[in-house]
Amino acid sequence: MISDITGRIAVVTGGASGIGLALAESFIAQGMSVVLADIERARLESEVTRLSDDGADVRGLVTDVSDAASVQRLADFAVAEFGAVHLLCNNAGVESGAAFLDIPLETWRWVMDVNFFGVLHGMRSFLPILEDQEQAHIVNTASLSALAAGAPTFGPYVSSKFAILGVSENLHAELAARQSPVGVSVLAPGPVKTQMSLSERNKPSDVPSSAGNAQRAELMAKLNAMVDEVGLEPSAVADMVLDAVRTDRFFILPHPDKAFEAVRKRLRWMETNESPGVRHAGD
Numbered sequence: 007m008i009s010d011i012t013g014r015i016a017v018v019t020g021g022a023s024g025i026g027l028a029l030a031e032s033f034i035a036q037g038m039s040v041v042l043a044d045i046e047r048a049r050l051e052s053e054v055t056r057l058s059d060d061g062a063d064v065r066g067l068v069t070d071v072s073d074a075a076s077v078q079r080l081a082d083f084a085v086a087e088f089g090a091v092h093l094l095c096n097n098a099g100v101e102s103g104a105a106f107l108d109i110p111l112e113t114w115r116w117v118m119d120v121n122f123f124g125v126l127h128g129m130r131s132f133l134p135i136l137e138d139q140e141q142a143h144i145v146n147t148a149s150l151s152a153l154a155a156g157a158p159t160f161g162p163y164v165s166s167k168f169a170i171l172g173v174s175e176n177l178h179a180e181l182a183a184r185q186s187p188v189g190v191s192v193l194a195p196g197p198v199k200t201q202m203s204l205s206e207r208n209k210p211s212d213v214p215s216s217a218g219n220a221q222r223a224e225l226m227a228k229l230n231a232m233v234d235e236v237g238l239e240p241s242a243v244a245d246m247v248l249d250a251v252r253t254d255r256f257f258i259l260p261h262p263d264k265a266f267e268a269v270r271k272r273l274r275w276m277e278t279n280e281s282p283g284v285r286h287a288g289d
């Protein structure tokens with residue numbers, strides 16, 4: 007929990023686009039100083055310039071969250087620039103997939119490396135800095151896919167988001183048990199209007215593109231149309247994150263009805279063996 011946000015220092019990964027950029031903008035509007043970290047240099051530099059020109063106290067560092075050394079450099083940079091970090095948002099994430107046996111191991115590794123290990127690297131590098139503050143907080147971006155599986159072609163993504171939920175719940179319990187000043191939240195949104203369906207723009211060259219897969223193309227076209235129609239604006243999600251940081255709320259659920267229904271279906275599955283079956287990403 008951070009009861010008084012103004013004047014505190016935030017670090018946001020995946021901060022050059024979508025939810026991460028909206029988080030940074032909300033934090034800046036509340037008088038925070040922000041370090042944006044992203045793998046996309048051009049977009050990062052242009053957003054840092056735009057925000058600085060508008061008067062924000064903001065820095066940017068090109069960072070690959072899948073690389074522990076790169077995330078450690080980010081932590082060192084934030085401390086060198088601002089002397090402290092109070093709020094860490096492990097938000098960078100990617101998505102790619104296909105039917106199970108058509109997913110190359112390279113794709114599994116890329117999605118787990120960015121989504122799960124990216125979050126883990128952030129927690130490992132920043133926790134000692136956060137624990138030195140009177141109040142501090144970690145927000146890990148998961149997804150509704152951390153609460154409900156079954157989305158066709160989304161195996162790596164779902165697995166990575168379940169893993170984020172697991173590691174976040176475990177750290178939350180450990181920190182609460184020793185009355186650490188560091189709170190933990192998990193952000194689990196459904197559809198949000200961002201560049202996520204273009205995640206492969208950032209894939210390493212050894213990860214095959216999923217573009218030629220017909221099943222995948224059809225699913226992604228439907229998903230994109232649905233996000234365009236009913237997706238939340240990233241700024242609305244950012245407001246919920248701010249509120250959770252101020253009030254020390256673990257689950258941040260921008261789509262609460264979908265989240266509760268997903269968990270009810272899991273409970274029914276445990277009790278009756280009635281499986282929820284296929285679920286379309288975003289449902």
Ligand SMILES: NC(=O)c1ccc[n+]([C@@H]2O[C@H](COP(=O)([O-])OP(=O)(O)OC[C@H]3O[C@@H](n4cnc5c(N)ncnc54)[C@H](O)[C@@H]3O)[C@@H](O)[C@H]2O)c1
Nearest residue numbers: 020023024025044045070071098099149197198200201202
């Ligand atoms: N958009 C949605 O509907 C939705 C729903 C649930 C969860 N999420 C999650 O929200 C988070 C943010 O995604 P978004 O929707 O804003 O998408 P986005 O593509 O607009 O933003 C993701 C950012 O992460 C950056 N990134 C990718 N790989 C990176 C790496 N290795 N190191 C550092 N930065 C990297 C990208 O360059 C990009 O700026 C992700 O974790 C995603 O899984 C999104």
